[in-house]
Amino acid sequence: MVAKTKNVNRKRSRPVEPKNSFLNFKIIGIIAIIAIIIISVYFIFISFDSNDSDNNDQNPIAIIDTNKGIIQLELFEDKVPNTCENFIKLANDGFYDGMNFYRISDNFMIQAGRFFPDGSESQSPYENIEFEIHEDVKHVDGAISMASTGAGVGGSAEFFICDGEQSFLDGNYAPFGVVSEGFDVLRDIADDPHDNSNPAGGGRPLEDIIINSITIEYQ
Numbered sequence: 001m002v003a004k005t006k007n008v009n010r011k012r013s014r015p016v017e018p019k020n021s022f023l024n025f026k027i028i029g030i031i032a033i034i035a036i037i038i039i040s041v042y043f044i045f046i047s048f049d050s051n052d053s054d055n056n057d058q059n060p061i062a063i064i065d066t067n068k069g070i071i072q073l074e075l076f077e078d079k080v081p082n083t084c085e086n087f088i089k090l091a092n093d094g095f096y097d098g099m100n101f102y103r104i105s106d107n108f109m110i111q112a113g114r115f116f117p118d119g120s121e122s123q124s125p126y127e128n129i130e131f132e133i134h135e136d137v138k139h140v141d142g143a144i145s146m147a148s149t150g151a152g153v154g155g156s157a158e159f160f161i162c163d164g165e166q167s168f169l170d171g172n173y174a175p176f177g178v179v180s181e182g183f184d185v186l187r188d189i190a191d192d193p194h195d196n197s198n199p200a201g202g203g204r205p206l207e208d209i210i211i212n213s214i215t216i217e218y219q
Contacts, residue, residue, distance in 0.1 A: 058219040060084070062091060062144075062177065065212040066101075069185035071161070073144050075177040075216075079134040083146060083154075083176040086129045090157055091214040095122070101209040104194040105202025108166065110186070110209075111147055113158035117208040124157035133174050139166040142179030142186060163190040 059078055064071040077084040090096065096113060099122070103111040115121050129146075131154040139145060143162045148155035151172035161179065162169075163186065169175075179186055189209055197203035 060088065061180070061217045061219065062087070063215045063217060064182075065214070066185065066189070067208075067210045067212065068188050069182060071182035071185050072180050073142075073161075073177045074180045075144075076134070076137050079137050080132050080174065080176045082129055083132045083174055086126065086156075087159070087176065088216050089126065090124060091216055093125075094213070095124070095157060096211050096214045099211050100205075101189060101211070102204055103160075103198050103202055104190060104192055104205050105198070105200075106190075107164055108201065109160040109162050110189050111158065111160040112211060113147065117210065122157075126156070128156045129154040131174055132176075133171065137175050139169040139173070139175050140178060141165050142183060143175040144177040144179070145169065145173050145175040148173065161186060163187070 057078075060075050062073045062075055064073070075084045075087065077088075098116055099112055100115060100117045101110045101112045102115040105111075114123075131148075131152050137143075139162050141162060141164050143166075144159055145162070146155035147158035147160050154174065189205075192205045192207065192209065194205045195203040
């Protein structure tokens with residue numbers, strides 16, 4: 001006797017979705033958004049930091065304000081840092097304010113950094129610096145260089161600006177910058193009438209040429 005098969009309706013169970021699946025997706029989405037924001041802020045910060053570094057890599061500018069006009073110079077801090085640091089420190093101290101260009105030598109240079117118009121003088125409060133030169137920094141037209149007591153001496157505060165190229169000074173004196181703007185003012189000062197009182201050549205201008213201030217700016 002064959003047993004009759006009963007038709008049994010089997011109900012297939014549906015997978016039960018976790019009640020918190022939506023919440024999990026929401027949390028993941030929030031985390032992803034936060035991660036994107038953090039990464040974006042990081043790259044923005046890096047970009048600004050890179051720009052600041054680029055700006056800091058540029059050489060400082062010295063602005064010499066005189067009663068004849070303004071001479072602007074680039075200081076080669078990247079090549080002769082110690083000499084530039086000394087000059088910048090003195091300028092920021094106001095050491096040069098009120099001094100005059102006390103020596104003019106025709107077709108050679110103008111010199112300052114020691115005397116005031118009344119003949120009084122001032123010495124640097126800092127020690128003399130070591131003689132510092134760089135093969136890429138020469139006594140070209142408009143070069144600013146350290147005046148000193150002789151060849152191979154670092155100097156302290158006095159400086160001169162070349163009126164025309166003075167290549168014979170290379171290796172003996174320490175140039176540390178060059179005129180970038182104001183060559184007309186340099187020529188005007190260099191052409192001023194002067195006596196011949198300086199044994200080394202040239203002398204004091206017949207009219208006072210005053211340094212009102214020297215300010216340092218970073219590009």
